[in-house]
Amino acid sequence: MGDDYSQGLREFFKVNFEKKGGTIVADESFNSGDVDFRPQLSKIKASNPDVIFMPYFFKEVALSANQARDLGIKATLLGGDGWPSDQLISMGGKAVEGSYFVNHLDYADPAVQDFKTRYKAKYGKETELNGFLAHDAVLLFVEGLKKAGKANGEAIAKALEGIDVQGITGRIHISPETHNPEGKDAAIEKIVDGQYVFQEKYAAQ
Known part of the structure; x- marks a missing residue:
């Protein structure tokens, strides 16, 4: 997919997968708005991969998984x-059973249950990832x-450099150099019987 998010994940996965001894046997892409992924998937099938990395969003994941x-x-x-x-889950059904993905948190973690309860009471629905973020x-x-001590954009941006806070999704430390969060644990989830089942935490190295 052509968006920066998907391309960034693709490149990061490719570099680190190969660094750890993996072999990329196929590398296909599609355009935003596409709904037929069979041409790319047919090429991938011919390569007989053990795993397929899908670095895009749930709608396209469900469609491509079913196909x-x-x-x-x-x-x-x-x-x-x-x-x-x-x-x-509703669109992907059995096609996504047994799949693994990286999440920001474990939804079943006792530490997030109070927020989930209060969110549902206020909005009448379960919290999805963007609610936590x-x-x-x-x-x-x-x-x-x-x-920063004042409501000024530049001052707040400067104040965030090196800041360290405990959020619902984990400990968040903002790098003064890159302005990105550093060292935050990832939650590895598996789809089992239509549910997200936490597997383990993985700390960035």
């Missing part, structure tokens, strides 16, 4: 944080505002 299974592809599917959504984004903003 992959229709073509007889049995490879394990892998993905990133664009996967978690109720729609992935929005909470932590506001938390970072508030801490940056306190540290």
